[in-house]
Amino acid sequence: MPVDVVVEKAKLKNPPLDVRRLGDRALRQPAKRVAKVDDEVRLLVRKMLQTMYSEDGIGLAAPQVAVNKQIIIIDVNLEEPTTPPLVMINPTIQGFGEEVVLFEEGCLSIPQVFLEVRRPEVVKVSYRDEMGRPHSILADGIVGRVIQHEIDHLNGVLFVDRAENKIALSQELTSQNFSLSAVRALS
Template sequence: MSLEIAVEKKKLKNPPLELHYLGDRVLRQAAKRVAKVDDEIRKLAREMLQTMYSQDGIGLAAPQVGINKQIIVIDIEPDNPANPPLVLINPIIKQVSRDICVAQEGCLSIPGIYMDVKRPQVVEISYKDEHGRPKTLKAGELLGRCIQHEMDHLNGVVFVDRVENSLALAQELSKHGFSYQTVKPIA
């Protein structure tokens, strides 16, 4: 079965969905599970991909476009037309590795800010694809990090909540016009 939501990997002048930014309440709400994977959900995934490509992103969660549903789109190779994007519906983390790695993360909802974040190196998830079929995936490196980052959005967590260097974070946020008061540190 081919990917029904294939979209051209290109920037659109007017992406179909509007991004929400740090400080917006929608980013702090827990997303609701998708009851049924249907054409409406596939259309949403397609529009999320078009919006993500238009913003030079590699991942986007539905809450970032103001939609309170457990849907994530990811494409860690946006310049490679042969690499299909991933659509994760109702993803659940099954297992994480003990190995932790630190790497820089950024977020379409917090443009211009890139900070170090500690995360498990490998993650194993279960989810439904765009056809509603159950799948599992084990991912490390950039894909594993991207999945964890986007899944945080489904729980109302933004990557800056995981940044340990609060002084550097406060300076970066201020420099880019965001308030440190919007951060909810995760102990």
Template sequence: MSAEIAIEKKKLTNPPLELHYLGDRVLRQTAKRIARVDENIRQIVRQMLQTMYSKDGVGLAAPQVGINKQLIVIDCEPDNSTNPPLVLINPVIKQVSKELTSAQEGCLSIPGVYMSVTRPEEVEIAYKDENGCPKTSKARDLLGRCIQHEMDHLNGIVFVDRINNFLSLTQELSEHGFSIQAVKHIP
């Protein structure tokens, strides 16, 4: 990661960006591609990272903070200052494994709700980094799951859309003040 993006991994009392929550229509929009990676985009990346660390997240997509751009920040080791965060600009899934795995997921846009989601075990993506350089990468485990979860946000999908157990989902959402009406089930 370049020094121009490096920020301290700490919680801020007033993070620079405001999170949007399940039910807010900005979470349902399809994000627009970024035409040029410049200092403005890098500033958004810094603000997204500061907001993500402040809210104890490991991933954040631009639509979650009301920015309609194909931009994701991920840090699966927020307590490790030597591990740089991953910046994905205009990410595209090139390939997914046939093997599926289920694991608990949560989301900064649906605080307190954690449910098991089935996703491909491994994913291969193409993207641009914070300097606009094209990259490809394969990921599995937490990073692979996080990439898929955040890429869903770029397509107007939230993880609860992937839950098939409506009874559990309705109960979990209502316990945390969210409505099942905000869910758009993906078969």
């Protein structure tokens, strides 16, 4: 019988996984594809969900907890206990909409830092769920943005790398004692 990935949307005193912070090498490693979706993967997803809920997050990628696998989880409905999270294994972007929007982002790996990032409004993604079943989704709004943010993590890219306002970037990072040298500007 498969491991159940459903978890209570609650803060745990001691989350099962540690979220890595800006400057940690684990955040910069490209994640490897998951060869087989099995109970080990489902257990990791469960621990990731417990950790994300404990940190008040709405998205988490496996590299953020030092696991080099292409797994992301998303839940923008934290107040809705019956709404299931989105579990994406080996997500692949199939395309983007034409409209690009500027919106503020934050990240569990860079706490208390919030910056505007420009991203496509709509994204189409193919992926496998926690049972290994294939899916495709066309997402916009906050879900589309979080999907793109988390897929960036799988490629070793952080939202601060995409920040266009370098003054705000410097001020935000400095105010939270993060090093500006940990940012990798995207060309």
